[in-house]
Amino acid sequence: MAYESVDSGSALLTDESQKVTVQLQNGTAVIPQGADIETAKAAIAKALVVNADEVDVKNLDWEYECEGKDKTKLQKNTAFGSLEGFTSTTTKKILWNTVTTEYNHPAFLENGEGDFKFRLKGSDEVVTLHRAYKYESSFVLKDAPYEVSMAFNADQSYDFDATARAIYDAVIAKTNPAGLTYDDVAMEYNAGTDIIPNWQPLNSTNWTAAFKKFGPGEWTIRIKWDGNKNYKGTQTQVNVTTADNRIAAAVVCREGVSFSYNMDTAVMKQSIFDQVIDWDNSTLPAKDTLSVDDFTMEYYGVDDVAGVEGVTRQWAPIEGGKVNLLTYLQMGAGEQQIRITYKGNAEYRPSASAETSVTVNKAKVNVKVKSTNIYAGDALPQDFVTTNPSDRFDVYTIYAGLTSNVNAGIYLQMPEKYTNSTVLKLIDPVVSKLYGKSFTQMMQDGMTVGELRKLFSTQELLDTLKKLHIDMGTVGQILEIINKLPSVADTVRVSFGTPNRAGLYTVTAVTDNKNYETGVGVGALLVKMHSKGTKLSWNQSFTNGKLKASDVASFDFGATLSYDGDVSISQSNVHYLYSGFTSKWKPYSSTKAPTEPGRYVVTVVTIGGNYQAAPITRSFQIVK
Structure with missing residues (x-):
């Protein structure tokens, strides 16, 4: 089989039966590193032979041009030769001597990527082959501008993966190679500046390196594909505007709503959820898809300092807590100003706050005194006075009866708060002004029924007690109980604490909590004399x-x-x-x-x- 030269860019193949013109062209062949020579020849023929389907390309004998070096590696010669490597010679006449130099030319596959001249053996026509290890890849973009809606999770956090998919779909029209999807690429945004870029994944938390968090705004987005065994990787940068296009939520409140106080704030929040929110006029997801946890509920409260009402009003959680380093109690009974904010979800943006007034009614409490007997000097059992519900109550306990000496005995056991130094600092000056001695001294020395009645009827003291969250209904109930005791005169002395004399006593427990109606429980206490020992x-x-x-x-x-x-x-x-x-x-x-x-x-x-x-x-x- 032989070739003969034909028109430029072609070669003539002849055999016994026919003549076929081999049409050549410049071309590109992807020949990976490590490929064998047969694979390389097939790729070369496919790239350089226009009419490869008419020619037995396996029998084409190719030559390529490359540089060879002599054994000293100092002299070079460029020549055509076999794809599998070859030698060439040059002859020079120096004076009367003829010097022949031999050069070694590497195999085509050892020469790496680049442009190489090719010809068919026996032909002078030369074409250029660009050899690459992999094909070039690229993204074909849709027309700008690119505007994308941010995606959100149900908890209102950004759904970065869904947002990245939306960006990919908005930007990429098609890919080379075809069929690449969002799952094949990596997407980053410039968290830095145009001068000092800082590429980060959309969900980056590496704020030691990044400058700006990803969210609604204008961003430079980089989409990268790392390539595969046949294609090189590629990347593109585009400007994308992301926006929060969720539905604008709005909360509308009803007026004049009332509900009862409950020590479990979840119950009161549920009342607000059910009764205060005007579901018909609010712009919110369906009620049956929401719960109390989807809202922020606050009340306009005053701070508490060690059990004493403060002076700073601000919005605080319904359950109370720390706000700007100040302590706020749980929202209590009375007229309250509240505000409600919807937190938002994947479809709705957070709402503005809606305010309204509500009436929190006092709850009822059941007080039980467990009648018992103890020996003089013994402590009362822990369950002597119990309440239902078992909230925190200040309990005033009145013991009235006859001692073993057949004398009248009246004792008033005050709540623990009256040992609080902050409380006593408020009460002592008021009492000292009235009686010439402090309330602390009076509790130590005792007082008469008349003095106690006068004390609890003094407006200045009552105003002070209000600051201590003490219900005036409780004070009135204590006086009413004392006044109803048989044969009680103003001169009868009242001791503070529990009975320290053996005797039989009627016990009346009065609860105080500004969030509850005054509760009263009655029982009996027998204080026995010690006889054994x-x-x-x-x-x-x-x-x-x-x-x-x-x-x-x-x-x-x-x-x-x-x-x-x-x-x-x-x-x-x-x-x-x-x-x-x-x-x-x-x-x-x-x-x-x-x-x-x-x-x-x-x-x-x-x-x-x-x-x-x-x-x-x-x-x-x-x-x-």
Whole structure:
């Protein structure tokens, strides 16, 4: 098989049966690194032979032009030769000598990418082949401008993946190679400036490197494809405007709504959700798709400082908490100003705040006093007074009855807040102004019923108590209970705390919480005297039952009451009876010890008080 030269750019192939003109052209062939020579020849023929379908391209014998070097690597020669490598020679006449130099030319596949001249062996016609390891790739863009709606998750956070897909669909018309999709590319935005770019993924949190978060706005977007085994990677940069095109939400509130206070703020929020929001006139998703958690609910409250009402009003959560370093209690009963804001979702933008007034009614409370008995000095059980609901209540407990000494006993147990230094700093000056001594001193010393009545009727004190969140209905209830006690006069003393005298008491517990109606519970308390472990013991013994009259003045006739060996307990209920005859047979009966000679009997008993011991008796004689 032989070739003969034909028109420029063509070669003539002849064989025994026919002549076929091989038409050549410049072309590009993708020949990957590591390809074998047969693969390379097939790619070369496909790129350079116009009528490859008419020619047996496997039998084409190609030559290519490349540079060769001599064995010193210093001299070079460019020549045509075999694709698998070849040698060439040059001859020079130097003086009378002829010098021949041989050059080694590398195989075509070792020469890398670039433009190479090709010809068919035996032909002088030359065409150019551009050899590449991979095909070029590209993005074909749609017409600008590019405007894309941001995508959002149900929790209103940005859906970066869906937004990136929307950008891809808005920008890319088609791709080379065909069929590339969003999943094949990487998308970044310039978080820096035009001068100092800072490419970041749309969902980047690397704010040590980035300058601006991605969101609605104008951005330079870079779309990159890394390529594959046949195609090189490519990228493009476009200007994209992203916007929040969700539906504009709006909350409309009803006026004049009222509901009851509840210690569980979730219940009150649900009331606001159900009753305060005007669902018919609001622009919101369907009610059955929303919940309380989709809204921010606040009230215009005043701060609280250690249980005392402050002066700073601002919007605070319904459940209370810290706002600008100040503490706010849970929204309570009364006329309240509230505001409601919808947080937004994937389809609706957050709403502006809507304000309205509501009435929070006081809740009811059930108070129970668990009648019980204790020994004097013992603590009351934890469940002595209970409430339902078990919210935080200030409990005033009134004990009224007869002591073991058959005396009237009235005790007022105040809530713990009255030991709070902040509270006492407010109350003490007011009480000192009225009585000349502080409320702290009065609680220590006690006061009469009249003083207590006057104290709780003083407007200046009542104004102070309001600042402490104390309900005036509670104060009135306490006075009403005291006034209804039988035989109570203004001069009867009131002690503060729990009963410290054995006796039987009627117990009335009054609850105070500005968010609840005043609650009252009634029960009974029996404070029992100690009888076990109590003992009367003589302080001094007689010698042979006798005492000289001259020693009477220095003799200790008394007895000491003890409880489990403790002699520091009160001795006020220890009583003595002396009886007998003097030496002149004169009868003697007295609570005081005799001084004249005679024979006597002394009996020591405990009457009333908190400790009951068995009586003791002894006989003695006073002699001259």
